[in-house]
Amino acid sequence: MLNRRNMLRTMAAGVGAACTSSLLPQHLLASPTSKTTPKRVIFFMQNQGFDPKTCIPEGMSSSSSLAKAKLPEPIKALEPYKERLHIINGLHGLHTSPSHSAFFGALGGYRGSDGVPPSASTIDYELSKVLPKTLLPHLCIGMDSIENMTTKPTIATLSASGAGQPIFMHSNPNHLYQMLYGGISTGDIRLQHEAKSNMLNQIEKLAAAKGQSLPTADRQRYNQYVRGFENVNGLRDRLDTVSDHLRKFAPKVDERYTKPEFETDWHDVLLDLGISALTSGITNTLTIGSGRGEIFGAWKGLGIEQQGHNLGHMEQPDNPIWIKIRQYNSRMLVRIMEALESVPEGSGTMMDNTVIVYTSNNADKQHTNGANWPVMLLGNFDGTLKTGCFTQLNHKRPINALYTSLLRAAGQNVDRFNMNDKLARKYDTATGPLKEIMT
Template sequence: MKFNNSLINRRQALKGLSGCISVPLLMPFVNRLEAELRGELPCRFLFVIKSSGLTPSELVPKNLIPEYIKPAEEKGWPNTLKQSERLIDLPLAGLDLPNSLEPLTPYKNQLTILQGLSGKMCRGGHSAWYGALGCYHTGNEGSPGRAASATIDGTLANALPSIFPHVGLTLGGKVLSGVKDSMVYPGISALGPDRPLPYQANPEMAYKDLFGVAATGSKSKAEQSLQNVLLDHMVGDIKRLQRELGSAGREKLNYYLGAFESLQDRQRKLKGLEAEIRKSAPQINDKFSSEVETDRLESHFDIAAAALVSGITNVAAIRADTLDVTYRGLGISKHVHGLGHAESVNGMTSNEARNRIRRFHMQQIGRVAAKLKSVPEGEGTMLDNTLIVYLSDAAEKHHASCSEWPFLLLGGLGQSKAGAGRYLQFPSYGNKGHHTIGNLYNTFMQYVGKPQNQFGRLDLNIDAKLQMGPLSELIS
């Protein structure tokens, strides 16, 4: 990059400004401006992990169903994705997303539906625990066992340092537990061997811990900031930044500050189906303190989006539910565990109820994508340099076999093809050209400039060479 005097002066001004900022919450913004002047763009990840499996057949675009789906063998159970002996790589342009994925239609050109990978180095059943993100066998039905090594979100947190290396948010604790209200260890993320990562189940506490302390510099002031406008604590530094920045920099600062301002509106605006279901329920005065699962989950997505936009973290993970969670806000009176056993509920088949839940998850992911897409970064937007990863810790079904492990990838990370608007299905387990979730995680590491040949442990029943390196189909 060729530097002119104006560019050099801006860099010097930003360096001088760094020493004048008193609140940590503004430092990521200044650091980001300095990085952009050097021609460097950040990478960020949001992992959304659901329980009870992610049904492969329900992710197939409507136009492809006759060719790629076969009917369920038992009434009430979902249809089945046909096995494939070849790689299927189709553009999503011109295809209709299935009903549960429709909220992502505005971002279809940055969405990859990824099927055909396996993870049989992990345990099946109700949860693979750390294995889902770490590629190894651990735990049993009721316990996660030990973290044998870092999971992919923990590895990325180590590779992408920030004020908070990893932000974990959840509704519940371990997979068989219900909604919690404190810091928990769900047994799915780890920074390294025997270093499990915590998740905050209480949105109010997550807000305070992440933004209150970072904005005020102390826990006591953070308590007060929950009742005040968060930005009041940063007025002096904000004015100083506005004086030093040019018009383009001030515009970026406004987007940055908007991430915090959005958290001040804590009343949910219900729409569509959920508004109809809950029209007789009491008005939500504060979704962060609500006991309704959908309110709490929306709060977690708000917090994760703000944390990524603000730059206080580059890696966030949301544990979307556990088996004992009941989506009352969606008119579903049976917990996720029962739905996984094909139990009908409120006039719906279990599959219809699971699709309703998945659609709600996609609505939340769509809201995060919209916020990221609204923020300019480099020659594009934040969404171009972010990857949102949606999966289940139970692979493809409630009692997982792990021979199929579906993913949704939304975003771009600039140089990658991960979000290129594609339906990508690898050859099924046992076929030539098959790959594993370890290959996918190797791909993520390549995106952040930390290439590695093997992630986690190998499946000893398939060719080791197929499990090495990244997925070339997702690399530019």
């Protein structure tokens, strides 16, 4: 296994020569005997709904241990990891009006719809602010059909840093690889990286100069675009300072990037890039959008010819198509866990300090009212969350309560997330985290 502590301490020293301390992952600077523990969170959002019958063991209707239970076929890949698993049924998202998708509302816990901008930040972004600082605070990747990922390589539907401030997800692995690892590449990838870097630097300068001549109202809006270029260029510069470290984690580029046979080839390498960003320490918050928060999606590489909206009109339990999709997702979850388990951290491994949140951006099914929103958690987040069990709730608490729980587990003392008292009186019967999932 890689000795991550030594490599990352070296990386931190390199970054310190070029960056302010606010850009440093603080835990990388801690001494080997420090009691502070890094944490990370991964959100895996499947579109078209998450039917509880595809994850709850047969005959299990009340809260109990998973130790002697047999997991359903769609998630059977998680059987060896039952002690790390927590299946939660009975949360709701009635106030999000999910229908085809709650879009930003799925992770924001507020009303969302197609084409409607976010009304507040989402939980993944808020957690990225609470967790130790990293070079890239938050990474979003989106998986879809080859056509959609090619024509719209970036899209914003799930994550946001505030009201009207969407966070874009990356869907073309070639572009994402170049962003993360272009500085350490050779050949055409390196040439493209340098050309794009020069272009973006020039655009930033021109945009900044042009914005000064605009009226005040337009200048403020225009400056948001300028800051976008600043962020991209700043990230590239920061990554360049730790190039020796990144070489140890960069995935190998093969024909799945440049000549994918199916969209699942791109799904797989996008996951590789997401995992490498976590294990290298580039980020500690990863959001995966399978279907990219919309009503589309394709899995021809699994032998599934149907795609898009039609998949949402199929019953998921005992459906061979949805069994294949859910099993594919479960194998992805296993890949994440195995990768994090292979990297030492503190007295254990990276997985010991991680939680994976698996759910859907539109509750239990397509055309849902959000009355039931199943969730699976993997990992105990440094001992702050219960695992190895199934919890049946009474549909009285919203997904916001789960997000409050995650913030509490990350060390943020909050009682609600994106829910004021007026909304809570209608949609929540309690305050604070879900006591059923906290240790």
